[in-house]
Amino acid sequence: MTSYKVEVDLHLHTAHSDGTLTPKELITFCKEKDLKIVSVTDHDITSGLSEAEEISSKMGIELIPGIELGATWESSEIHILGYYIDQNDRHFQKVLTDLREDRIFRGQAMVTKLQEMGLNISFERVQKIAGEGAVGRPHIARVLKELGYVKTPKEAFDRFIGDRNQGFVPRKMLTLEEAIKLLVDNGALPVLAHPLMSSAKPGRRSIAGLSDLLPIMKKWGLVGMEVYYGSYKTKQVNELLSLANHHSLIPCGGSDYHALGNPIEPKPGDAGPPKESVERLKLLLD
Numbered sequence: 001m002t003s004y005k006v007e008v009d010l011h012l013h014t015a016h017s018d019g020t021l022t023p024k025e026l027i028t029f030c031k032e033k034d035l036k037i038v039s040v041t042d043h044d045i046t047s048g049l050s051e052a053e054e055i056s057s058k059m060g061i062e063l064i065p066g067i068e069l070g071a072t073w074e075s076s077e078i079h080i081l082g083y084y085i086d087q088n089d090r091h092f093q094k095v096l097t098d099l100r101e102d103r104i105f106r107g108q109a110m111v112t113k114l115q116e117m118g119l120n121i122s123f124e125r126v127q128k129i130a131g132e133g134a135v136g137r138p139h140i141a142r143v144l145k146e147l148g149y150v151k152t153p154k155e156a157f158d159r160f161i162g163d164r165n166q167g168f169v170p171r172k173m174l175t176l177e178e179a180i181k182l183l184v185d186n187g188a189l190p191v192l193a194h195p196l197m198s199s200a201k202p203g204r205r206s207i208a209g210l211s212d213l214l215p216i217m218k219k220w221g222l223v224g225m226e227v228y229y230g231s232y233k234t235k236q237v238n239e240l241l242s243l244a245n246h247h248s249l250i251p252c253g254g255s256d257y258h259a260l261g262n263p264i265e266p267k268p269g270d271a272g273p274p275k276e277s278v279e280r281l282k283l284l285l286d
C-alpha cells in the first residue's frame with residue numbers, strides 16, 4: 001500500500017490497558033517485524049512504558065512514550081494520541097487516575113446491564129483480566145468470549161457492547177479541547193487518532209465535519225493526524241494525506257494493535273508513517 005517499507009508504528013496497546021501482550025512481548029513482536037521506531041499508546045495509563053523502554057533499548061528499537069485519550073466532541077467520541085509524554089507530570093497522572101477510576105465504575109455498570117439482558121457475567125472476572133490496568137470494553141468482550149456468548153471480541157462489540165448496543169454505558173471523558181490542552185501542558189505532542197471509519201472496527205464512524213474541525217484542533221495545539229492507520233484502504237490514506245498536507249499536520253499512524261484475536265486485526269508494522277514524520281515530530285519538541 002505504501003511506497004516505502006514500514007519501519008515506524010506509532011499506535012500500539014499492551015495489557016496495561018486493553019491489549020493482551022505485555023510490553024516485553026509487544027516490543028519483541030515489533031522487533032520480529034523489523035520495526036525501528038514504535039510508540040506504546042495505552043489508554044489512560046503510562047505504567048507499561050518503563051518495561052517497554054527497557055526492552056526497546058536492549059533491542060535497538062526507538063520507543064516514543066505515548067498515550068491515547070478519549071475525548072468528547074459534540075455528541076461523538078474522538079481519540080487523541082500524545083507523543084513524548086512526560087510521565088512525571090503529577091497533574092497529568094492525577095487526571096489519568098481519575099479517568100481509570102471511572103472506567104471501573106463504568107465497567108461495573110456495563111456488566112450490570114449485561115446481567116439484566118440475561119447474560120451470566122461477573123465483574124470480578126473482568127477486573128481479574130484487566131488487573132491493575134485501565135479497564136476497557138475489550139476486557140468485557142474477552143469475558144463474553146470465554147463464557148461462550150460470542151466467538152470473537154468483535155462479535156461482542158457487534159451484538160452487546162458497541163456504543164449503539166443495549167449493554168453500552170459511556171465512560172467519563174475529557175472534552176476535545178481539554179484533552180489536547182492536557183497534552184500540550186504536559187509537553188507532549190497531540191495527534192488525532194483514526195479520523196475515518198475502519199473495517200476492523202465496524203462500530204466506529206468517521207468524524208463528521210473533519211475538515212472544519214482540524215483548524216480548531218490545531219489552534220488548541222494539535223500537530224498531527226493519523227493517516228496510515230490499521231486497515232485503512234488506499235483511498236482513505238490518500239484522502240487523509242491530502243487533508244494533513246492542506247492543514248500542515250504531520251501525517252502519523254500505526255496499526256492500533258491490541259492482540260485481541262479478532263479475525264481481521266492489523267499487526268505491528270501493517271501500517272505506519274515514513275520515518276520523516278518522526279523527524280518532523282522531534283523538531284517540535286523543546
Ligand code: AMP
Pocket residue numbers: 018043070135136137138153154157158162171200201202203204258
Ligand atoms: P473503551 O475505551 O472501554 O470504550 O473501549 C474501546 C476500545 O475497544 C478501543 O480501544 C477499541 O480499540 C476497542 N475496540 C475493539 N473493537 C471495537 C469495535 N468494533 N468498536 C469500537 N471499539 C472497538
Ligand code: ZN
Pocket residue numbers: 013018019043136138258
Ligand atoms: Zn483499545
Ligand code: FE
Pocket residue numbers: 068079193194
Ligand atoms: Fe482509539
Ligand code: FE
Pocket residue numbers: 011013068256
Ligand atoms: Fe488505540
